Amino acid sequence: MGVKGLQYFMERCCPESCVTVNLKEIAMQHVSKTSDNSSSPTLVVDGMACLRHWYSCKDWVCGGQWKEYMSILRRWVETFTSAGIHLVFFFxxxxxxxxxxxxxxxxxxxxxxxxxxFRYIKLHRAQPGKDLFSLPSGLATFTRFALRTLGQDVFCSVQEADYEIACYAHRHGCMGILGQDSDFIIYDSVHYFSVAKLHLDRLTTVLYDQERLCRAIELDVSQLPLLACLLGNDVVPEKCMQVIRNNAMEAYRKSYDTAHSGAPQGQMVLAVSQYVNSLWGRDKEQTGLIPQALKLPAANRKLLEKGICSYLLAGPEARPKDAQSPIPSTFKKDFSPEILKACRERHVSAEGFMVYNVLCEGVVECSNSLEDEEDHELLPQAFVFKSCRQRIYGLLLLNKRYDNTVEPPAIREWFVYPGNPLKEPDMVLPVPLDNPCEQPSLELLWFSSGPDVSTIRLMSFLSIFDCQEFANLYGVIEDSLLVALCLITYIALQVPSLCSEDVDAYLSQAVCLRLKSLQELQQIKLPFLCSRAVQLGSLYVRGLSYMLGANCASGCPLPNTALMPWQSFDGQFFHSKYLLAHRGTDQMLLLDKNAASLALFLQLREKHVEVCKKKNRVLQSRSRTSELEKSYTTCYGDGHTDGGDNWQDTGETSAGRWRRESNQLNFGYSGANLHRERKGGSQYSHPRFHPPSSSRWRPSRGQYQRAPRWCQPPGT
Structure with a gap:
């Protein structure tokens, strides 16, 4: 939410209400005023507002520099902790x-x-500037788990997060709220500090002082909600109260000459404030939310009341839904109170993902991803991961009550993808797991214990991604590598245009990342960017979020930390592996000249090929050497050396070397491997690829209602 023009007014027209403060000093003053001097002063942090300030890594377009991001969060938290300030985060x-x-x-x-x-990347082969900055996919989701890993108190909202933040801060007597939303000026809660103005090294920022604002516009704090709604916010659209604002402006300009009226934005706030003040002056006995003197159509009055209620933190007219309210559930009759309670608790404490939204709301949403609408080879992530989402829904919703005669419940999906106008949700039906045994109950998965239950949890998780064959790798390889292998295999099964070089890039990156320090990752310099690699990087990170949802639904057979991107992905590192794999780099070089990494890579790739072959999916080699060579020549010209041997560790990065090595090497296969493949030892290198039938690409009835032409196989 946000109040139209209010923060601008305070900064430009009422600067005395914007006070530069030192948070450490504010914390000390807060302690001296409270009776309990033993506890640390608490600052409630609006996590969503902080994401753009936290993610200050140089690379963002390739999928995120996650290890570096973790180090930034750690420093940020330690700065406040060392100042004696306790942090509580809301998302x-x-x-x-x-x-x-x-x-x-x-x-x-x-x-x-x-x-x-994407137009910029394809034109310049480089990352755009800050004017086109976009946060990496899944940043908000993974940040919650990152902060929990750092030992912080993290909460996930079950309603409007701003309201829950203001309620928590007011209820617990916190020292303030750190965020960037003008609604915090309206709530009658605690001090509101700006994260945009925060200087972390000095712990100074700007306090938006509610009392000084009220004195300047001659309103009481209790009148601020009406002011906010008349100005326009997320509940009361600006156009609904346009007539009132126009009348207020007309009256204001008659009262004050232009020389003293200030900028138009400032005039509007002052004009509406004067109008609100006059309403209470004409109606001294007014006790309701809206003065009777304010004449409105019934529909607009109801909307205005709803908007005002959204700001009330206590009292009989406050919003009815709070942390102690009954648990909402679209499918409440199908689940025990214990299941719903556990679902709610895990969601609120930021330990779960997707499960609460499915069971209690019946709605799942996914924001924008970096997807090129002009690339007809790669499917949008909404389609790639639809199958696993349906199985997650099936694990959560399908039970003995649903047989062939009863249509299972559908989940409303609000997913952003090219071609979706978002006028209505996609209705997606749950699908049962491909499991020979009876589908396990949530009571068994979530509450039971024992080795047999652990096996059922793991098999449920793997079944969601059609990777049951990897169960024998559990405990043999690192959990993060098992996660990477499952996700890469799932993507290969769902994306017909994925080739062996893409899989090599994914796998080699995951294997080598374990041995890379933060400093080594920061030193990577890419000669140019490939838009396809950008989309593949974003696709992988989105996939990790669905694996997190599957893990939570299955009773957490794997620790959630194993599914975090900093365990198996770095955007720039993946991009470098993609460029190397598609230019035909020798395997030893692709695996950073590490024999142990190469052996592990070959072991994982063999398992991957085995599962894909079993499911009639044989990846073909489709090197993009000529395409990448053209990009390199476009960026640097033939014979240019960019001075970096840290990208490919060969000492030369000219286009001439690029062509020469690409022609000499066998696209990522050593002589021994190539000999073994010629003898029929592997199906990985040169198979003929047969696309699946178009029915696989088309949404079934009752699920996705739209099928853009690029969600059909090439040539159809």
Whole structure:
């Protein structure tokens, strides 16, 4: 949420209400005023507002520099901790339906920015500037788990996050709220500090002082909610109160000459404030939310009341839904109270993902991803991961009550992908797991114990991604590598255009990342960017979020830490492996000249090929050497050396060397491997690829209602 023009007014027209403060000093003053001097002063942090300030890594377009991001979060937390300030973080856990129109509006706007990003990459072969900055996919989701890993208190909202933040801060007597939303000026809660103005090294920022604002505009704190709604916010659209604002402006300009009226944005806030003040002056006995003197159509009055209620933290007219309210559930009759309670608790404490949204709301949403709408080879992530989502829904929702005569419940999906106008949700049906045994109950998966239950949990998780064959690798390889192998195999099974070089890039990156320090990752310099690799990087990270949802639904057979991107992915590192794999780099060089890494890579790749072959999916080699060579020549010209041997560790990066090595090497296969493949020892290198039938690509009835032409196999 946000109040139209209010923060601008405070900064430009009422600077006395914006006070530069030192948070360490504020914390000390807060302690001296409270009776309990033993506890640390608490600062409630709006995590969603901080994401753009936290993610300051140089690379963002390749999928995220996750190890570096973790180090940034760690330093950020340690700075406040060393100052004696306790932090509590809140993140959005759902989109309220009355805010859906605003959510859709923002997603459409970002879609246009994503299109510009890919046009820039294809034109310049480089990352765009800050004007086209986009957060890596899944950043909000993984940040919650990152902060929990750092020992922080993290909460996920079950309604409007701003409201929950203001309630928590007020209820617990916190020293303030750190965020960037003008709604915090309206709530009658605690001090609101700006994260955008925060200087971490000095712990100074700007306090938006509610009391000074009220004195400047001559309103009481209790009148601020009405002011906010008349100015326009996410509940009361700006256009609904346009007539009132126009009348207020007309009256204001008659009262004050232009020389003293200030900028137009400032005039509007002052004009509406004067109007609100006059309403209470004409109606001294007014006790309701809206003065009777304010004449409105019934529909607009009801909307205005709803908007004002959204700001009330206590009292009989406050919002009815809080942390102690009954658990909502679209499928409440199908589940025990214990299941719903556990679902709610795990969601609120930021230990779960997707499960609460499915069981209690029946709605799942996914924001924008870096997807090139002009690339007809790669499917959008919404389609790639639809199959695993359906199985997650099936594990959560399908039980003995649903047989062939009863249609299972559908989940409303609000997913952003090219070609989706977001006018209505996609209705997606759950699908049962491909499991020879009876589908396990949630009571068994979530609450039972014992080795047999652990096996059922693991098999349920693997079944969601059609990778049951990897069960024998559990405990043999690192959990993060098992996760990477499952995800890469799933993507290969779902994306017909994925080739062996893509898989080599994914696998080699995951294997080598374990041995890379943060400093080594930061020193990577890419000669140019490939738009296809950008989309593949984003696709992988999105996939990790669905694996997290599957893990939570299955009773957590794997520790959630194993599914975090900093365990198996770095955007720039993956991009470098992609470029090397597609130019035909020798395997030993692709695996950073590490014999142990090469052996592990070959072991994992053999397992991957084995599972794909069993499911009639044989990847073909499709090197993009000529395409990448053209990009290199475009960027640097023939014979240019960019001075970096840290990207490919060969000492030369000229286009001439690129061509020479690409012609000499066998696209990532050593002589021994090539000999073994010629003898029929591997199906990986040169198989003939047969695309699946078009029915695989088309959404079935009752699920996705739209099928853009690029979601059909090439040539159809």
């Amino acid at each position: 959005d856990g759902m989109v309220e339906e009355n805010k859906r129109h605003e959510w859709v509006k923002r997603r459409r706007r970002v879609n246009g920015e994503v299109s510009k990003i």
